[in-house]
Every structure is written in structure tokens, then in C-alpha cells.
Amino acid sequence: MKTVVISGSNVGTKSRVAADAYIEQAKNYRPDADIELIDLAEKDMMFSDGRNYFEYPGDTGEVLTTIMAADVLVLSMPTFQASYPATVKNLFDLLPVNAFRDKVVGVINTAGSPRHYLMVETQLMPILHYMKATVVTKYVFIEDRDFGRNEIVNDDIIFRMERLVDDVFTMADVQAEIMAKKDAEYGF
Numbered sequence: 001m002k003t004v005v006i007s008g009s010n011v012g013t014k015s016r017v018a019a020d021a022y023i024e025q026a027k028n029y030r031p032d033a034d035i036e037l038i039d040l041a042e043k044d045m046m047f048s049d050g051r052n053y054f055e056y057p058g059d060t061g062e063v064l065t066t067i068m069a070a071d072v073l074v075l076s077m078p079t080f081q082a083s084y085p086a087t088v089k090n091l092f093d094l095l096p097v098n099a100f101r102d103k104v105v106g107v108i109n110t111a112g113s114p115r116h117y118l119m120v121e122t123q124l125m126p127i128l129h130y131m132k133a134t135v136v137t138k139y140v141f142i143e144d145r146d147f148g149r150n151e152i153v154n155d156d157i158i159f160r161m162e163r164l165v166d167d168v169f170t171m172a173d174v175q176a177e178i179m180a181k182k183d184a185e186y187g188f
Helices: 014-029 058-069 086-094 119-130 155-186
Strands: 002-007 034-039 072-078 104-111 140-143
Touching: 002 014, 002 058, 014 034, 014 072, 014 104, 014 140, 014 155, 034 058, 058 086, 072 155, 104 119, 104 155, 140 155
Parallel strands: 002 034, 002 072, 072 104, 104 140
Antiparallel strands: none
């Protein structure tokens, strides 16, 4: 089972710190897990121009192909101006509409204000569902005050991250069983 963790901002460090914390927890939970980090700040992503995802060259093509091959995605992203960042919007635009079909998707959201906690529910979840994701309903919301010296310092957030890891792996295991049964019905 291939897991891809995406740090969805090209500025700042909190989304990356949260992504790294998720990966650390996931490796503790399942040491043999195949986990890859994609940090969009380190990638030279092209803007979407409507072509098929596999036609994009360079970093863009590599990122899209990796996402399409994944079984599990974990999106770690900030809230900017009460919305998700343009880097994530562009990523969604680069992918086909069914890109997340049969993929389990978990979400980690960082924000400077507690008032932004609904961004995931009101803006991100509808897009993930539209793209056919199997979404883990409980996400981790992390405020600026929960970080200190490039690490998460709030124990409650660490516990929520552990719960997200457990929920993501449990849902992915169930999804794999469902897919195996469906494949068996068709004789694949």
C-alpha cells in the first residue's frame, strides 16, 4: 500500500512540520509502510493547461504520476485568506476528475486563527468528494500556537495526529479488502 503525504504550500514551514510529524507517527504505527513525501515548495510545478496528467514534463509529471499511483493521500496544508492555498488548487486542476477514486484521503490543516477550522468542511471536503476520494472524516486542525521551534508542542495535537494515522490505515485496509472482493467478482 503506497501512501503519499503532500505538504501543500510553497511558503512557510508549518505544513511541512505537520507532514513530517504525520510520517513519523505513521512509521511508528506501521514500520513497513511505504510512505513518500511530496513537498510542493521543493517542486517546480506548472500551471494546469487542461492536458492529461501524464503529458506534463518534469516535476509536475512526476508529482501527478506519484499521486495517481498512490493508494492513500494525506494532504497537509495551510489556510490562506480563509481558503486553501493556490498550490493545492493548481494540483487539483492538474489531476483528472476521478483522480482520487478508491484512494483514502486524510487531511491536516494549519491556520493562524481558530476561525479557519471550517475551511476543510466547507471548501476542501466538497472537492475531495467530487474527485471521488474516500475521505477520513476526522482531520487534524493545527493553530500557530500549537507550534514551537519547528515542531508541534501541543500534546492534544499529537494525540489527534496519532488518531488520524490509525484512522487512515484502518480505512485503507478496509478499502483494500473491498477492492479485492470487487476484483474477485470480475475474475481479475
